[in-house]
Amino acid sequence: MLNRVQHPLPAKLIILFICAGAVLLLLVGSILGKGFSRHFRSSIQPFMIHYVELMQQELGSPPDLEQAKRITRGIPVDIHVFGPDQNWSTAGTQLDRSELIETFDEAGDTDRDVIISNISPQPHQRFRLKRIDDELILQSRDNDYDIYFQIHNRRDIRHGGRFSFFILFSILWILVLIYYMTRALFKPIEDIDLGVKQFGIGNFAHRISKYRNDQLGDLTDSVNQMAEDINNMLEAKRQLLLGISHELRSPLARSKINLALLENSVSKTEINKDIAAMDQLIQELLESERLNSPHKVIQPEITDVHLLIEDVIESEFGDRNITADLKRVTADVDPVRIKLLVRNLLQNAIKYNRNEKSNPKVSLTIKGKRFIIEVRDYGAGISPEQIPFLTEPFYRADPSRQRMTGGYGLGLYLCRMIVEAHSGNIKIVSERGKGTRIRCSFPLAMEMYKEEKL
Numbered sequence: 001m002l003n004r005v006q007h008p009l010p011a012k013l014i015i016l017f018i019c020a021g022a023v024l025l026l027l028v029g030s031i032l033g034k035g036f037s038r039h040f041r042s043s044i045q046p047f048m049i050h051y052v053e054l055m056q057q058e059l060g061s062p063p064d065l066e067q068a069k070r071i072t073r074g075i076p077v078d079i080h081v082f083g084p085d086q087n088w089s090t091a092g093t094q095l096d097r098s099e100l101i102e103t104f105d106e107a108g109d110t111d112r113d114v115i116i117s118n119i120s121p122q123p124h125q126r127f128r129l130k131r132i133d134d135e136l137i138l139q140s141r142d143n144d145y146d147i148y149f150q151i152h153n154r155r156d157i158r159h160g161g162r163f164s165f166f167i168l169f170s171i172l173w174i175l176v177l178i179y180y181m182t183r184a185l186f187k188p189i190e191d192i193d194l195g196v197k198q199f200g201i202g203n204f205a206h207r208i209s210k211y212r213n214d215q216l217g218d219l220t221d222s223v224n225q226m227a228e229d230i231n232n233m234l235e236a237k238r239q240l241l242l243g244i245s246h247e248l249r250s251p252l253a254r255s256k257i258n259l260a261l262l263e264n265s266v267s268k269t270e271i272n273k274d275i276a277a278m279d280q281l282i283q284e285l286l287e288s289e290r291l292n293s294p295h296k297v298i299q300p301e302i303t304d305v306h307l308l309i310e311d312v313i314e315s316e317f318g319d320r321n322i323t324a325d326l327k328r329v330t331a332d333v334d335p336v337r338i339k340l341l342v343r344n345l346l347q348n349a350i351k352y353n354r355n356e357k358s359n360p361k362v363s364l365t366i367k368g369k370r371f372i373i374e375v376r377d378y379g380a381g382i383s384p385e386q387i388p389f390l391t392e393p394f395y396r397a398d399p400s401r402q403r404m405t406g407g408y409g410l411g412l413y414l415c416r417m418i419v420e421a422h423s424g425n426i427k428i429v430s431e432r433g434k435g436t437r438i439r440c441s442f443p444l445a446m447e448m449y450k451e452e453k454l
Contacts, residue, residue, distance in 0.1 A: 287340070305364060308342070
């Protein structure tokens, strides 16, 4: 049941302690109550009856008021006498006899809160005991006189209220103390949770602080070691990709030189395309790994972003029909990386656009303190379950991985690296049969994304 309640673990433990304490108190209270009741009947009641009998003997027969006042002086007892020739009370104000008779008659001899005593040595006396309003009333009969001994409970109400407040305050203070103690006890779990979230976003350089040398401390060491191992594996993968990419550049350069010496032919053209594609793959690998390194190499400067996009369209897609809706935007960005971003997005849009009546579209807008680059195509669209993986390295929506249906799966990954290096975010929206929109949002000022990185 407690697992379904979305509350912190310390609060659940406190609730559990309170429930266990309440059950324990009820159990102990029930046992003590029964024990006290038995002890009262077997030990206290006979002495009380015997004491009342002594008082009644001193009262005389018929009962004497002055003697009664002398007996009750200094003790918390009042005596009420009802008889054929006298009705009086040591308290000055008599109890209502009709109510007393009704109360005792309603209780009967079987009522649990009425204790019957027939231990008096005098056969004509009979005692009954009842609690009324926190006071004990003992009824006795002496010949034609009904005698009620009213035993007061001398609790000071003001002191009782203060004591109750003190008890309540103490309980609250203990609960607060227990809460903070359990919070301190489970503090490592909160730190482990925050650390795992950091690992989840790729920050494997983060380390969880260790507070104690217990099981939670051992768990902290294990999680930190896991992060270290994963970071080492990822770093090894990056170094492998960088090493392979660098090694491939030399033979590619020689191939380009040898290819230039050959006569023009269809085979030379196809080989040149393949070499260019491989060269682009190597460039994207190197660039993405640079941006994915702990020290991102970006060189921001004040740039007219709209002019930058126009330059990419004219220089690389001059023979293509591209619709541009560009607002004037001046921002602090790395122009080389933004050009690479726009080029990759437009290449994807042109490649997948299937509607001859609608051209790929690029737009540039400002929203608050951010500017947005959006590229849209009118192609077949992408299924919703594939969208979260499109910006992962080497992911292809087409499982056949044919060259004619796409690249190597690095284009959008590189776009994501460029956007994140500027502390921006990228969002892909696609609908089957209507096309795909890729929306990249950036802060306008360099100071903004510097602060966001901290």
